[in-house]
Amino acid sequence: MKLVFATHNQNKVREVQQLLPDGIQLISLNDLGINEAIPETAKTLEGNAKLKADFVYHKYKVPCFADDTGLLVNALNGEPGVYSARYAGEENDSNANMNKLLGNLKDKEDRSAYFKTVIALNLSEETIFFEGKVQGRITSSKKGTKGFGYDPIFRPNGYKETFAELPLDIKNEIGHRGKAFSELITYLKNNHVTG
Numbered sequence: 001m002k003l004v005f006a007t008h009n010q011n012k013v014r015e016v017q018q019l020l021p022d023g024i025q026l027i028s029l030n031d032l033g034i035n036e037a038i039p040e041t042a043k044t045l046e047g048n049a050k051l052k053a054d055f056v057y058h059k060y061k062v063p064c065f066a067d068d069t070g071l072l073v074n075a076l077n078g079e080p081g082v083y084s085a086r087y088a089g090e091e092n093d094s095n096a097n098m099n100k101l102l103g104n105l106k107d108k109e110d111r112s113a114y115f116k117t118v119i120a121l122n123l124s125e126e127t128i129f130f131e132g133k134v135q136g137r138i139t140s141s142k143k144g145t146k147g148f149g150y151d152p153i154f155r156p157n158g159y160k161e162t163f164a165e166l167p168l169d170i171k172n173e174i175g176h177r178g179k180a181f182s183e184l185i186t187y188l189k190n191n192h193v194t195g
Contacts, residue, residue: 132179
């Protein structure tokens, strides 16, 4: 079965491809020749994931899923949250986002935070949601070269390394995206979608 992942982010595609069973061929927006950015105008992660999945499903009539992920920092009342990718501006610059977050946390003792991923799946007119979370802390400096986004400053609970220092298989196992996609894959298998 061919399933469209409504993203242009090849890092995400690579991470998710490792998780999928043999019966599903993952196709990105790039593979479909879709170069336009899908507007993310909702106020929640669930809303943005649904907007992206609906856009692709209704325009191209293909089975599709989309995700939205946010980093929620407790001392900053859940910032950057739904604005995680554009926290420091529309350029979607990971270093600028991390620098802004570290600056905003400079005088805060509570550095607890969590990542949350929401997936919206459209196989028909109905949207089904899946969710994954991972708790952790924001470090005081960037560490590691793996991963993307806020990974160099997020240390999951129970680990001494940041997400950017951990091997991809461990990150997939304990991480927010891995947990959400595990729910998605279980659903696809249980509903015989994998072919």
